[in-house]
Amino acid sequence: MSNRILAAVMPSPRQPIEIREFDRPDLPPGAALLRTARSEVCGTDVHLWHGRLSGVPYPIIPGHVSAGTLDAVRGRIVGLDGSQLQEGDRVVFFDVHRTCGRCRACTVHRTPTRCVARRVYGITDPASEGLFGGWSRAIYLEPGVGIARLPDNVSFDDYIGGGCGLLTAVHVLERASLRPGESVLVQGTGAVGLSTIALARLGGASTIVAIGAPATRLDLARTMGADHVLDLNGSTVQERLDAVRALTYGEGADVVVEAAGSARAIEEGLSLARDGGRYVVAGHYTDAGQSHINAHHQINRKHLEVRGCWGSEPGHFLRALALLERYASRVPWRAIGERTYALNRLNEALQDAERMRITKALVDPWAEA
Ligand SMILES: [Zn+2]
Numbered sequence: 001m002s003n004r005i006l007a008a009v010m011p012s013p014r015q016p017i018e019i020r021e022f023d024r025p026d027l028p029p030g031a032a033l034l035r036t037a038r039s040e041v042c043g044t045d046v047h048l049w050h051g052r053l054s055g056v057p058y059p060i061i062p063g064h065v066s067a068g069t070l071d072a073v074r075g076r077i078v079g080l081d082g083s084q085l086q087e088g089d090r091v092v093f094f095d096v097h098r099t100c101g102r103c104r105a106c107t108v109h110r111t112p113t114r115c116v117a118r119r120v121y122g123i124t125d126p127a128s129e130g131l132f133g134g135w136s137r138a139i140y141l142e143p144g145v146g147i148a149r150l151p152d153n154v155s156f157d158d159y160i161g162g163g164c165g166l167l168t169a170v171h172v173l174e175r176a177s178l179r180p181g182e183s184v185l186v187q188g189t190g191a192v193g194l195s196t197i198a199l200a201r202l203g204g205a206s207t208i209v210a211i212g213a214p215a216t217r218l219d220l221a222r223t224m225g226a227d228h229v230l231d232l233n234g235s236t237v238q239e240r241l242d243a244v245r246a247l248t249y250g251e252g253a254d255v256v257v258e259a260a261g262s263a264r265a266i267e268e269g270l271s272l273a274r275d276g277g278r279y280v281v282a283g284h285y286t287d288a289g290q291s292h293i294n295a296h297h298q299i300n301r302k303h304l305e306v307r308g309c310w311g312s313e314p315g316h317f318l319r320a321l322a323l324l325e326r327y328a329s330r331v332p333w334r335a336i337g338e339r340t341y342a343l344n345r346l347n348e349a350l351q352d353a354e355r356m357r358i359t360k361a362l363v364d365p366w367a368e369a
């Protein structure tokens with residue numbers, strides 16, 4: 001790799017993505033340089049582009065989940081999976097870094113995803129500090145970043161097809177406390193919703209229902225393991241409620257997962273859970289506005305448990321890898337990554353993602369456009 005490294009930079013919200021050259025970084029002991037093979041354009045990148053996340057230090061190099069080959073390693077680096085890492089290894093890394101282990105969130109409450117110091121590659125790392133994003137031919141892995149070998153039978157496209165949505169879904173299933181034989185309803189058929197369906201199926205769910213759009217994503221939801229899909233377009237809230245109750249002994253689903261990111265989904269979803277059921281909110285990564293709910297009817301009298309789900313931890317990352325190693329030949333995560341874009345086509349990729357023309361855009365920073 002040359003000493004000048006091409007990367008795609010998001011200068012500020014609503015501005016076109018620009019290609020810029022960066023210096024190849026000097027590596028301190030414990031650091032590595034990753035030659036990027038794949039990154040992704042996820043819903044968060046669209047939110048970043050719209051300026052809807054707070055505390056983002058633009059300009060940034062987006063792309064928070066990525067995979068590649070170690071180009072250079074300085075000193076001894078042991079991966080999160082316990083292996084010693086070497087140049088030439090195919091690896092992936094956990095995008096959250098600098099979690100402090102000292103703040104109240106880390107120590108008292110044991111909720112490290114709410115750590116005050118944590119930073120995330122591609123989201124809260126500024127381009128002024130270097131190659132901290134995957135829309136780049138190389139990524140600087142600073143000392144302390146959690147790296148893991150990609151299992152031999154998992155391709156870069158498998159890993160990025162699952163991507164951040166799969167990590168989130170691992171956390172969602174944990175928050176949902178899914179018990180074997182329970183019914184699961186998933187609101188939203190984007191990357192998080194699709195992986196949630198797959199993991200609910202693997203996790204022993206009985207009936208799985210998905211509500212989403214467009215039709216191509218509903219087909220994919222079926223392939224990922226949904227028994228029934230309800231098209232958000234062309235159906236009313238009442239029709240969907242009737243349909244879900246008809247599939248769940250007239251009660252509503254044991255577990256409902258919101259992976260839609262819409263304030264209306266919350267209003268509807270609370271009523272789709274059974275009395276005493278669980279409702280996991282996983283789609284509101286940005287402020288989608290106010291939801292109008294009736295706490296008496298929809299939460300208190302229902303004896304409903306409502307749980308948020310923010311970010312992920314290294315354990316979710318490693319378990320996502322274990323799931324890919326075991327199930328990528330059966331579960332078509334790869335199909336979620338619908339089209340691959342070169343660095344200079346990322347404005348198009350963002351527009352395609354924004355308009356839901358594709359399920360997920362992948363980034364190949366070495367592709368010639
Ligand atoms: Zn993401």
Ligand SMILES: [Zn+2]
Binds near residue numbers: 099101102103106107
């Ligand atoms: Zn902390």
